[in-house]
Amino acid sequence: MRRPRRDRRCAASPPGHRRGRSRVAGQCEGAMWAATAYRRAGVGRFPRAASAATLSQVLQPRRDPAPPPARTSTPSPLVAPALPTAVAPYPRPSSVVFPPRGSLAPSVSALPTPTATPTPTPAVAVTMSGLGFLGGGMMAEAILRGLLAKSIVKPADVYVSEPYPPRQEVMRGLGVHVVDGADVIRSASTVFVAVKPDVVPSLLASLSPALVDSPSTLLVSIAAGVTLATLRGAVPPSARVARVMPNTPCLVGATAAAFSLEAGSPSADDDATLVTTLFSAVGLAVQVPETQLDAVTGLSGSGPAYVYTFIEALADGGVLNGLPRATARRLAAQLVYGSAKMVVEAEDVHPAELRNRVESPGGTTIAGSAALEAGGLRSAVIGAVSAATRRAKEMAAPPPPPRKE
Numbered sequence: 001m002r003r004p005r006r007d008r009r010c011a012a013s014p015p016g017h018r019r020g021r022s023r024v025a026g027q028c029e030g031a032m033w034a035a036t037a038y039r040r041a042g043v044g045r046f047p048r049a050a051s052a053a054t055l056s057q058v059l060q061p062r063r064d065p066a067p068p069p070a071r072t073s074t075p076s077p078l079v080a081p082a083l084p085t086a087v088a089p090y091p092r093p094s095s096v097v098f099p100p101r102g103s104l105a106p107s108v109s110a111l112p113t114p115t116a117t118p119t120p121t122p123a124v125a126v127t128m129s130g131l132g133f134l135g136g137g138m139m140a141e142a143i144l145r146g147l148l149a150k151s152i153v154k155p156a157d158v159y160v161s162e163p164y165p166p167r168q169e170v171m172r173g174l175g176v177h178v179v180d181g182a183d184v185i186r187s188a189s190t191v192f193v194a195v196k197p198d199v200v201p202s203l204l205a206s207l208s209p210a211l212v213d214s215p216s217t218l219l220v221s222i223a224a225g226v227t228l229a230t231l232r233g234a235v236p237p238s239a240r241v242a243r244v245m246p247n248t249p250c251l252v253g254a255t256a257a258a259f260s261l262e263a264g265s266p267s268a269d270d271d272a273t274l275v276t277t278l279f280s281a282v283g284l285a286v287q288v289p290e291t292q293l294d295a296v297t298g299l300s301g302s303g304p305a306y307v308y309t310f311i312e313a314l315a316d317g318g319v320l321n322g323l324p325r326a327t328a329r330r331l332a333a334q335l336v337y338g339s340a341k342m343v344v345e346a347e348d349v350h351p352a353e354l355r356n357r358v359e360s361p362g363g364t365t366i367a368g369s370a371a372l373e374a375g376g377l378r379s380a381v382i383g384a385v386s387a388a389t390r391r392a393k394e395m396a397a398p399p400p401p402p403r404k405e
Ligand SMILES: NC(=O)C1=CN([C@@H]2O[C@H](COP(=O)(O)OP(=O)(O)OC[C@H]3O[C@@H](n4cnc5c(N)ncnc54)[C@H](OP(=O)(O)O)[C@@H]3O)[C@@H](O)[C@H]2O)C=CC1
Pocket: 005, 010, 011, 134, 135, 136, 137, 138, 139, 140, 161, 162, 163, 164, 167, 181, 193, 194, 195, 196, 197, 199, 203, 222, 223, 224, 245, 246, 247, 248, 301, 302
């Protein structure tokens, strides 16, 4: 009998304690709240460098030395065009050229080399010959639906191995081939490893003969905590490996994904280009040193869950104060969406500055912000990212040797 599947998914300062009345002073207090929260979250002292950077940022007068615009009944100065250096939306590729089987992506070498910032990708024609997924669960579905929605790949060019019949049906419903793992490797030159972390080493080891027969397969692992060294140890030398930490908003083309590649790999540039192209088609893709990937997991990999909790809590607050549930939910979601959009589009503006612009002196928002601080929201969020990061590190650790009876 199958084991039961787990439930999807998945897996301060007191009010009125300002030291000054100006917005700049308020920003300073924001930084102190951050430092206090940092300590409360049990992650040690607020780092000196971070503290200094944050304080200097918040203490600096704004680049525009003029006082903040007076609140009037005229249209708000917060509309995006009023913010400095708004960044344009990332250009999206219409499709990706995949390398033919058995060769290293000559067609992608013309694409830009990724950097630590979002990399624009050009529109190129589809000549897809095979994208694979080992595991057809939640995350595979999110990536796949995102890529299909952007016409990055055609369903007929996708091969998925998945043992659980209901998930196989979901995959077939997307029009992709459901085959066994070896056939995924034989049919696809780029293969996502999308099984649970503890399954990865044994699954890859079992696919070794197919990988030997299909040299230069690029395995793109999304498994939390599974290191490049573990991947390398589980595959033949001819296979290429990449480690990515995406998140479920792939599904709506708004993922925040970071990836790392093996140092010194001769195909590193091509692989970076291919991974960047795939993930920037469904959101943001940045390359980071592998040492940062566990923190990425704790922040943006796990982060959608924290944000959903926040949205749920916001909606509950609205309901408590008399809003119909559906109205509260729509407003809460749009609030988070719009606020995030402003941070994304004005990356030179510190979020504290955006917050301060909402907080009228003696008004409603500062009362709410003070309640958030008193409730420890900031500490709780920092603690959540740290707990998830620690968990990713634990998962990366080799399993303890079996106990002798
Ligand atoms: N969910 C998320 O938000 C994110 C997840 N990840 C990572 O993605 C990976 C997948 O997570 P998620 O999609 O949530 O998990 P799921 O459990 O939804 O998906 C994994 C799927 O792989 C199947 N599977 C098990 N063994 C094999 C096998 N040998 N061959 C092929 N398929 C197999 C599982 O079937 P069965 O259930 O029957 O075992 C399951 O359907 C994990 O490593 C996770 O760390 C990364 C970023 C975000």
